Amino acid sequence: MPKLTTRKDDSFVEYVCDQLDAFEIITYKAMFGGYGLYCGDVFFGIVFDGKLYFKTDEHTCERYLDWEMEPFQPNAKQTLKSYYQVPVDFVDDTETLCPLAEEAVTVAHAAKG
Numbered sequence: 001m002p003k004l005t006t007r008k009d010d011s012f013v014e015y016v017c018d019q020l021d022a023f024e025i026i027t028y029k030a031m032f033g034g035y036g037l038y039c040g041d042v043f044f045g046i047v048f049d050g051k052l053y054f055k056t057d058e059h060t061c062e063r064y065l066d067w068e069m070e071p072f073q074p075n076a077k078q079t080l081k082s083y084y085q086v087p088v089d090f091v092d093d094t095e096t097l098c099p100l101a102e103e104a105v106t107v108a109h110a111a112k113g
Contacts, residue, residue, distance in 0.1 A: 013037075013047040019094050020101050032074045044108040045101065046072055046083055052091055053083040054104035055111070082111075 013035045017026045028035040034048030046053040053072040056064060064084035072083035090096045 012050055016045075016047055016052055016091060019091060019097055022094060022098060026101075032072075034074075039101075039105045042105055042108045042112065044104040046080075048072065048074060051088075052086040053080075054086055054100055055108040056082055056084050056104070057107045057111070060103055060107055 013028050016037070017028065020026045025039075027038045028047070029038065030036075032046060032048055034046060036043050037045030037047065044055045061081075061084055064086075067087050069085040069087060072080040072085070074080075086097070086100060090100065
């Protein structure tokens with residue numbers, strides 16, 4: 001795990017990684033004022049302001065919209081519509097969270113080309 005400076009999301013990003021422990025070895029790096037989540041060299045998620053966002057595509061984002069989740073918006077002028085917030089309840093449920101993470105890794109890997 002990379003060395004990190006103290007940030008308010010430190011414990012949350014570590015919790016998310018612990019929840020995904022059964023899925024793959026997940027690492028994280030500071031970015032966007034939060035953290036980027038990686039599976040190997042594939043950037044698939046963001047932890048920002050106590051929320052988790054996963055990479056989506058035109059098909060998978062529909063589910064997040066059905067859940068009434070918002071895209072990642074690090075500031076008022078920027079919105080990343082390919083990353084959507086994971087419902088808070090899902091973060092505590094590894095049986096729901098891990099398949100979503102796997103899907104996000106697959107989408108991110110496909111986007112890399």
